[in-house]
Amino acid sequence: MRILLVEDEPTLRAQLREVLQAAAYAVDEADNGRDAHFLGDTETFDAVVLDLGLPVLDGLTVLKRWRDAGRTMPVLILTARDNWSEKVAGIDAGADDYLTKPFHWEELLARLRALIRRAAGQASPVLRCGDVQLDTRSGRVTLGGQPVVLTSHEFKVLDYLMHRPGAVVSRGELTEHIYAQDFDRDSNTIEVFVGRLRKKLPPGLIETVRGLGYRLVVA
């Protein structure tokens, strides 16, 4: 899953980036409203963490412009303490959730997981497909109750597919959602990750749909 992180305070942004990357998210960053608006308008994200107090263009305006343009990605806004009217304005502008600064990392991660699974139509934090379970909270994957050890990229591919069981997902779509923009993207590597996942998971779980992509077969 790929997150757009918009925060102008360098120390906080660096900390957030580290926390998000440690939680297996691909992270793109912006430190002002103009760059944030451009990235959110032109790239694909599974969620956005948007500080409202930003230079050049304020967060509320950025959010309104995205929504006016039909961009539907989940947006979690960061608001100043004791500023209730900012929360109301943010939610009315199209934010899906908010956090008041300062906040705990765990709460940010929990809210992001909830936004991402809701956007994918999933209610439970534990994703299941046959005997395979993926716990989005711990990042643990099990097969018939036994742990399956995955590399970070294998996990990212499986996580994306398990949020969309039964749906055809193209290699291009997977590439967009597991790599940040500055990463050297190569959609051929997706094939490699899927190949490795197939060796670790039940045969037939990840189906190749010729010319279109992959599909997680729902048992």
Ligand code: CA
């Ligand atoms: Ca700020």
